[in-house]
Amino acid sequence: MAEVALLWHLHQPSYVDAASGEVVMSWVRLHTVRGYADMAEMARRHPKVKLNFNLTPVLVQQIEELAEGRVKDRWGELGQKSAANLTVEDQQQLLEHYFKINWTTCVEPYPRYRQLLDLRGRGAGAGQSEQSRKRFREKDFRDLQVWFNLSWCGFAVRKRYPELGAMMQKGRDFTEEEKGRVMEIHQEMLRGILGEYRALAESGQVELTTTPFYHPILPLLVDTDSAKRAMPWVRLPERLQAPEDALVQLEKAQAAHQRVFGQKARGLWPSEGSVSPEVIPLMAQAGFEYFCTDEMVLFRGLEAQGWKGKHSELFQAWRVEEGGSAMKVLFRERPLSDYIGFTASRTEPKVAAEHLRVHLEHIAQVMPSDGVVLLALDGENAWEAFPDSGEAFLDEFYTRLRQTKGLKSTTLGGYLGTRAGRPVGRLHSGSWIGGNFDIWIGDPEENQGWCWIKRTRDFLTQAKEGGQVTKEVLAAAWEDLYAAQGSDWFWWYGPDFQTDSDTIFDALFRGRLQNVYRRLGVTPPAGLSVPICATGTQLGTPPVREIEPKLSGTGSYLEWSGAGKYEAWRDQGAMAQGDRRVRMVRYGVGESDFHFRLDGKEPLGEEVILDFHQPSPVRIRIGGEKDGKVSLEKSKDGVVYEAEDCSAEVAGGGGLGLRIPFSSLGWRGDGVEVSFLVR
Missing domain, CATH: 2.60.40 (Immunoglobulin-like)
Structure with missing residues (x-):
């Protein structure tokens, strides 16, 4: 008998603009009506399948803020505005942002939405084109407002609200009332989604775990030089050592989890599966009993100790001891986890589910007795690539998992609670990507971001020691700094990954740091107004030659030629x-x-x-x-x-x-x- 632990990771970074308090991108709301609602619905359909969900505190915080109306949703307000009253800027924003969805699965199947995309244009820059904007009439903009928010709704929301299906059948010429109803449904889902997960946890079917509050890379926050252990060649920024911040991120996560879900989290998915020996005592101090990370972290650590065993040793409980603290740990099976996240959408659902069942049965035959297989992955982004939001695949997979005699689903605590765990020895410092921290540090843009965090933290520490700032102001400033420590900003810096929202992420990161200074009544350093992200956009034209103009408020063209x-x-x-x-x-x-x-x-x-x-x-x-x-x-x-x-x-x-x-x-x-x- 092989136990199988499924861990679905649900996360979005803070999209709140520090200066305005406005949500600049609506991914929290949109994933709520798709991935989050769908995963909860699928769990209810299969009550005998044990599941684990990791909900990051920064995601939970934003769901609460949106549900209670404590923050403005920029895209949401844009979608509710009367099409007759849209300004030119509103229209440009709609064309830029209201096609940010998987075109293959969420636009192409719907003739009217596809027509609107073709009307705007599919090429780079089409969203900013004035010619594209002029091609749209009032009813086109209204249909676009409806289709974007309608197409984001997954199978659970469509089942709960049949009127959405009727709108999809209608397809075009929507009314303002229909548009408003779609947004009302989004808001209703935001108000109820956390309660759905709490109810699943209270039923015993589901275990909820958490992540350091703002999703920082804990080992780098403790000591940026720890990156050299797996990457001795890397060029690093000025050293930052802030273990106290890492502990705060963990303790804040634990407190938020208990407040929202009624009990402390026993388990932790460290941000991006990033761990190092130094974070073990901090996790234990914050009250966590066990954590999960990637198999490469295990194997690199064992190999450094001379291990020459079998890959099948992965599938069991492990124990890490460091600094007088001990924690249990499971290491995820990478190929099957990645298969679900990146490949299953391109395979017929029954075939994909059977692929997983066969491989899990094979693992059961070679794993240690009383072993476990951990499949851990993103529980939201993958479903956009499925034509039905993953409904058929998940249904088939959960059914096979329940019906196969040699397999048994389990929660993390259900398995680890009765196992002592095999000693790991010295834990490797790395993440789920490459067993290192290359994605988040080492490139010039990433290093510049870390330098700004250190510089701003030094400023804030000095202000605290000076004793001239109130506790309330200091607390708010530290909160901005903690938000800037999140991993997501660094994900988009450097050459590893790009998105059409790179500049927005960059501005959000720098805005948090600027706000630290503003809260203390200080003008932010000029450098924080300079984009870190290399967009290739040039502001004006640089000088081409030396100049010696006469001093005046007007000057002549020739004197300033070359400036x-x-x-x-x-x-x-x-x-x-x-x-x-x-x-x-x-x-x-x-x-x-x-x-x-x-x-x-x-x-x-x-x-x-x-x-x-x-x-x-x-x-x-x-x-x-x-x-x-x-x-x-x-x-x-x-x-x-x-x-x-x-x-x-x-x-x-x-x-x-x-x-x-x-x-x-x-x-x-x-x-x-x-x-x-x-x-």
């Missing part, structure tokens, strides 16, 4: 252009001076700040048109600035001109990269 140029008005919509005072920024260098010119359509009348990020933090303040004074401040950390003497010259009149010597800026040598913001 860097940014035409601000081109980056604004028609309404914003009408209220834009800054039209163009020009800048460049001469033999010994930095030159800057700001052109406005009328006298600016405000303070202008040049915030240099590279080669070193320097801030230049230029007073309004009445005083025209210039002050210069320098900083070692980009946060605390001190005034210094400045020999800059400034001129006004229809714009603003500035000339400042390199010596005042502290620039030395050729080839220095310069980066600055204009505030």
Whole structure:
């Protein structure tokens, strides 16, 4: 008899914009009406199949916030707005975001949705095309609003609300009332989904586990240098060691789990299956009894100790001891887990389910007596690739698992509760991907992100020690920092993975760190306004030659020929252009001076700040048109600035001109990269 533990991981990072409190992408709501509802429904259909679900606290938190209306859902509000009242920007946003769904399974089968996609265009950039927007009429936008939110609904929601099926049959020319009803159903599902999982857990059929609160890579949070154990060649950022933050992430997860589901979690799926010896005492201190990770972590650790055993030794309970703490652990069987997540959707459901049954039976014949097979994988994203959200496959798989005599489904605690576990020895430091941390650290973008976390954390620690900030403000600032420590931002940095939302993830990450400074009444470092993500988008045109223009607020075209140029008005919509005072920024260098010119359509009348990020933090303040004074401040950390003497010259009149010597800026040598913001 082989016991089989199925662990479905449900997770979404925080999509809340730190400054506005608005949810900028609706993946939590959309996966609720598909994957989360479908998985709960399938569990109820098969009450004799034991299951395990890992719900991350940051996901649970967002479900609660959306259900209670504590945050605004940007895409949701866009979908509810009357089609007759959509602005040009609204229409552009709909065309950009309302086709973000699997086209093969969720668009192509529905003639009207497919027609709308063809009307917009399928090529890169079609969502931003003005020509595409003009092809859409009011009823086209209304149908698009309905179809996106309708097509995201999985089999469980369609079964519960037959009216959705009627709308799909109707197909087109939807009313505002029908559109509103789809969104009401989404909201009803958000309000009830956590209760469904709690009820499943209370029935004894399901065990709920958790993950460190904001889904950080715990080993890197404890010590970024731990990445070198599996990747000795890697170039790492300045070392960060924050084991206390790792413990907070674990304790917050445990507290949230108990509040929402009525009891503490016994088991943990560490974010991305990432573990190291140092995190074991922290997990134990937070009250966890066992955890799960990938088979490669086991085998690399055993091989480092000279092990030359059989792969079948994987299928049993293990025990890790470190720093006076002990925890039990199961290591997932990778090929079958990955088969479900990446291949089963391309196979006929009965064939895919039979493939799993046959292989599980084979494992049962070679595994240690009283063994277990852990299949652990993403429990939401895979189902988009199935034509029926995975309904037929899951139904067939669960049925075979229940009916096969040599197989028995189990919860993690049900199996581990009576086993002592075989000693692992020294635990390998790695994750479920490659047995290392390459996805989250080592590339320039990833390292820059870690540098900003360390820099912001150092600032916050100093503020705490200074004792000048209230506990409430400090707590809110630390919460922003904890959110920035999540793994998902680093997933999209570097060359490993790309998405059409890379820049949104980048902005969310930097926004959390900027908010730490703002909460404490400090202007965020200029560098945090510079995208980390290499999008290939160039802001304006860089300088091509040295310039020596005469100092004035206007200047001549020839004098500024070859200067860097940014035409601000081109980056604004028609309404914003009408209220834009800054039209163009020009800048460049001469033999010994930095030159800057700001052109406005009328006298600016405000303070202008040049915030240099590279080669070193320097801030230049230029007073309004009445005083025209210039002050210069320098900083070692980009946060605390001190005034210094400045020999800059400034001129006004229809714009603003500035000339400042390199010596005042502290620039030395050729080839220095310069980066600055204009505030």
